[in-house]
Amino acid sequence: MLARTVTHALVGLDARRVEVEAHLQGAVPGFAIVGLADRACQEAKERVRSGIISAELEWPGGRKRITVNLAPAALRKEGSGFDLPIALAVLAASHQIPIPRLEEHASVGELALDGRIRPVGGVLVAAEGARRAGLDRMLCAAETAPEAALAGIDPVPVRHLADAVAYLRGELELPAVVAPNGHSPVSGPDLADVRGQERARRALELAAAGGHNLLLAGPPGTGKTMLARRLPGILPPLTDEETLEVTRIHSVAGLLPRDRPLVTVRPFRHPHHSASMAALVGGGVSGLRLGEATLAHRGVLFLDELVEFARPALEALRQPLEDGLVSVARVEGRAVFPARFQLVGTMNMCPCGARGDPAAECSCSPQRLASFRDKLSRALLDRFDLVVAVPRARAAELAGHPGEASALVQQRVVAARSRLGNACRLERTHEASALLDRAVERLPLSGRGRARVARVARTIAALADADGVATEHMAEALAYRAPRELSGA
Amino acid sequence: MSELALAAYAAETGAHLVRPPRDGRWRAFSRNFDGGRFLAGLSERGLRWIGRGEPAFPPLLAAIHDPPPGLFLRGGGDAEVLLRAAVAIVGARSCSPYGSQVARTCARELAAAGLVVISGLARGIDGEAHRGALDAGGVTVAVLGCGIDRDYPASHRELAARICERGLIVSEYAPDVEPAPWRFPARNRIVAGLARATVVVEARERSGALITADFALEEGREVFAVPGEITSALSAGTNALLGLAASPYTSAQDVLDALGLEAPRRPVLELGAEAELVLGRLRQFAAGADELQRSTGLDAGALAAALTELELAGAAVQEGGLFRASG
Numbered sequence: 001m002l003a004r005t006v007t008h009a010l011v012g013l014d015a016r017r018v019e020v021e022a023h024l025q026g027a028v029p030g031f032a033i034v035g036l037a038d039r040a041c042q043e044a045k046e047r048v049r050s051g052i053i054s055a056e057l058e059w060p061g062g063r064k065r066i067t068v069n070l071a072p073a074a075l076r077k078e079g080s081g082f083d084l085p086i087a088l089a090v091l092a093a094s095h096q097i098p099i100p101r102l103e104e105h106a107s108v109g110e111l112a113l114d115g116r117i118r119p120v121g122g123v124l125v126a127a128e129g130a131r132r133a134g135l136d137r138m139l140c141a142a143e144t145a146p147e148a149a150l151a152g153i154d155p156v157p158v159r160h161l162a163d164a165v166a167y168l169r170g171e172l173e174l175p176a177v178v179a180p181n182g183h184s185p186v187s188g189p190d191l192a193d194v195r196g197q198e199r200a201r202r203a204l205e206l207a208a209a210g211g212h213n214l215l216l217a218g219p220p221g222t223g224k225t226m227l228a229r230r231l232p233g234i235l236p237p238l239t240d241e242e243t244l245e246v247t248r249i250h251s252v253a254g255l256l257p258r259d260r261p262l263v264t265v266r267p268f269r270h271p272h273h274s275a276s277m278a279a280l281v282g283g284g285v286s287g288l289r290l291g292e293a294t295l296a297h298r299g300v301l302f303l304d305e306l307v308e309f310a311r312p313a314l315e316a317l318r319q320p321l322e323d324g325l326v327s328v329a330r331v332e333g334r335a336v337f338p339a340r341f342q343l344v345g346t347m348n349m350c351p352c353g354a355r356g357d358p359a360a361e362c363s364c365s366p367q368r369l370a371s372f373r374d375k376l377s378r379a380l381l382d383r384f385d386l387v388v389a390v391p392r393a394r395a396a397e398l399a400g401h402p403g404e405a406s407a408l409v410q411q412r413v414v415a416a417r418s419r420l421g422n423a424c425r426l427e428r429t430h431e432a433s434a435l436l437d438r439a440v441e442r443l444p445l446s447g448r449g450r451a452r453v454a455r456v457a458r459t460i461a462a463l464a465d466a467d468g469v470a471t472e473h474m475a476e477a478l479a480y481r482a483p484r485e486l487s488g489a
Numbered sequence: 490m491s492e493l494a495l496a497a498y499a500a501e502t503g504a505h506l507v508r509p510p511r512d513g514r515w516r517a518f519s520r521n522f523d524g525g526r527f528l529a530g531l532s533e534r535g536l537r538w539i540g541r542g543e544p545a546f547p548p549l550l551a552a553i554h555d556p557p558p559g560l561f562l563r564g565g566g567d568a569e570v571l572l573r574a575a576v577a578i579v580g581a582r583s584c585s586p587y588g589s590q591v592a593r594t595c596a597r598e599l600a601a602a603g604l605v606v607i608s609g610l611a612r613g614i615d616g617e618a619h620r621g622a623l624d625a626g627g628v629t630v631a632v633l634g635c636g637i638d639r640d641y642p643a644s645h646r647e648l649a650a651r652i653c654e655r656g657l658i659v660s661e662y663a664p665d666v667e668p669a670p671w672r673f674p675a676r677n678r679i680v681a682g683l684a685r686a687t688v689v690v691e692a693r694e695r696s697g698a699l700i701t702a703d704f705a706l707e708e709g710r711e712v713f714a715v716p717g718e719i720t721s722a723l724s725a726g727t728n729a730l731l732g733l734a735a736s737p738y739t740s741a742q743d744v745l746d747a748l749g750l751e752a753p754r755r756p757v758l759e760l761g762a763e764a765e766l767v768l769g770r771l772r773q774f775a776a777g778a779d780e781l782q783r784s785t786g787l788d789a790g791a792l793a794a795a796l797t798e799l800e801l802a803g804a805a806v807q808e809g810g811l812f813r814a815s816g
Contacts, residue, residue: 199778202789218810349809355586356809361721365583366612370644389810391777435801442801460790475794483807
């Protein structure tokens with residue numbers, strides 16, 4: 001007897017339709033899974049067997065040979081999400097659930113030995129695949145049902161294999177699940193907590209308004225990390241489309257919090273400086289791992305102590321910074337992931353960290369300083385539109401007024417972004433161009449550096465709601481170029 | 490020609506010689522020495538030689554206690570450069586941002602007043618002094634503690650090339666002499682000997698720059714020291730020097746007055762009102778941007794624009810997030 005059901009395999013961020021066929025025949029009893037199943041998938045045998053028995057259903061493998069085929073056979077199948085469809089196909093093949101009814105449903109989920117259904121990653125993507133395949137109902141773990149509902153299908157939330165069987169037999173009604181809506185923002189850390197640091201705050205606002213990458217340089221303990229953490233909070237809110245995009249990525253990575261399956265806050269990723277190249281941009285030996293660059297898509301990638309990162313890992317970030325995507329070479333071909341993030345880096349100004357601290361004396365030798373600078377390649381430094389020195393604040397400043405709240409800053413940022421969208425406005429005045437020319441002569445500014453200053457000047461003008469880029473905007477933009485100590489000029 | 494033979498003999502034996510030794514080996518060497526060929530070899534490599542006895546040899550250097558047998562020269566500058574009024578600017582290799590900025594400004598202003606700036610091509614203060622003179626379009630001379638054909642330290646190769654455009658690199662050591670620790674103090678007597686005044690910018694308690702100052706004092710030349718914070722180890726040497734015999738250096742004018750020279754008229758900076766306000770604060774003390782913002786009441790954008798204006802006008806510099814008035 002043969003039964004079929006449909007599920008979806010994850011290939012990167014995409015779902016590929018996989019047909020699960022179960023065939024029973026009266027030969028030597030046994031259980032085989034064919035169709036390029038990886039190890040986690042092969043182990044489904046044991047879970048499926050125990051799950052069916054625990055659900056007090058009949059296990060046909062005692063008398064018959066069960067063959068499960070995952071088609072297309074050439075696609076590599078990874079993970080434990082195949083447990084539920086395999087169990088259902090076996091049960092249908094042994095006439096315990098009606099075959100036509102099963103064929104109307106997609107399914108995804110992992111089985112526990114006691115028959116409970118456990119959530120797996122990538123349910124949103126699988127649900128989108130089901131919708132494309134013309135199925136509008138999908139069985140999945142109750143925890144992941146809201147996530148599946150985001151794809152516009154009707155998820156069937158099941159907690160136990162017995163529930164799934166009862167439902168398919170028409171003996172059990174399960175409640176409809178509504179898709180979560182994104183209009184209940186979670187508050188992140190607020191800029192009001194930052195006292196002093198006016199210049200760095202200004203740079204943070206500019207970074208948010210113009211989507212610029214920001215480098216904060218200064219001695220330890222001056223609040224660089226604190227500032228960076230507040231960038232997502234002043235960026236414009238995610239649009240509905242972006243929300244789904246980010247949720248999809250986090251769903252595949254298995255990072256969605258169960259209680260809030262919709263990502264409504266821009267991601268803030270903070271990889272440790274020991275992160276490998278694969279950890280930063282994705283790929284790796286076993287399986288397609290999403291890198292931090294992709295997890296930070298539409299949000300902020302924060303690299304604390306930039307120079308401590310391995311040079312190849314940093315260099316690998318140049319592609320996503322340029323193109324907004326990561327392409328990872330794989331045996332089966334190239335996989336392309338979105339990675340449009342804003343980069344915020346921090347670093348000390350010298351190896352001992354005393355530079356920029358009026359109360360300490362730098363003890364670094366010139367050679368150490370030079371090798372410190374060399375670690376940060378010119379090419380990467382060029383990707384930071386804004387470089388701000390954050391010297392240590394004196395104690396008196398810390399007692400100052402609390403700063404402006406994130407919500408106020410965000411309003412200005414949103415307004416500036418819409419002005420920047422109208423590209424026809426914001427012509428550069430003659431005087432502003434003349435100032436830029438003069439600066440290029442007198443300061444160590446590369447061609448790329450020049451373009452960067454011009455870009456920042458546009459953002460400043462947009463934030464000021466000016467008619468065009470005037471001299472004062474250009475002058476301010478010039479103040480955020482890489483200082484001499486870092487550029488080595 | 491015996492001076493050239495002496496320099497060549499010193500290079501061959503790896504010794505430091507200012508007068509002929511009394512031994513057979515030297516007599517044999519000087520008998521067989523072919524000065525013409527040696528000079529031809531030098532000019533092939535773009536190098537020159539001035540013996541102690543020649544009229545082109547700087548008289549100030551000839552007047553010191555143990556002048557070198559002669560000087561090897563490299564670079565596009567005329568040998569006459571060595572006869573002009575010169576000031577030496579020396580100091581620590583690992584200097585503070587304050588020191589490097591003072592050295593650069595000092596060199597720039599003295600070079601603009603027409604003085605030749607002399608230093609040792611070392612990292613830190615020496616390098617900044619050369620750069621400052623070049624900034625002002627002035628002439629600068631680097632004295633090496635190794636063979637004339639070497640650029641030491643190697644990281645200053647580019648700087649050496651820029652010095653050579655209009656200035657000179659000089660050394661008492663013939664080509665191929667390796668740098669050695671004991672040659673640098675010997676080099677310092679030439680730095681001090683060539684200059685009418687010596688400015689020590691930053692020096693630790695036992696710094697090589699103090700050796701230069703000692704030589705200068707012994708020869709009765711003017712010595713200036715830049716006062717520094719009493720808590721900073723980098724200023725221990727200079728502050729001690731002030732207690733002994735040096736005059737405090739507070740501006741280029743101090744040096745010009747001591748040498749009886751006129752300062753060039755400083756071009757009046759045309760600054761906006763906000764830039765003037767910020768410059769006024771910076772003249773009181775170096776400050777970070779946030780501190781300036783509070784004391785001037787400007788907003789972050791206007792302040793950043795004012796600071797850029799000052800930097801472009803050369804009236805302020807930024808280092809480690811702190812801004813200082815310069816010049």
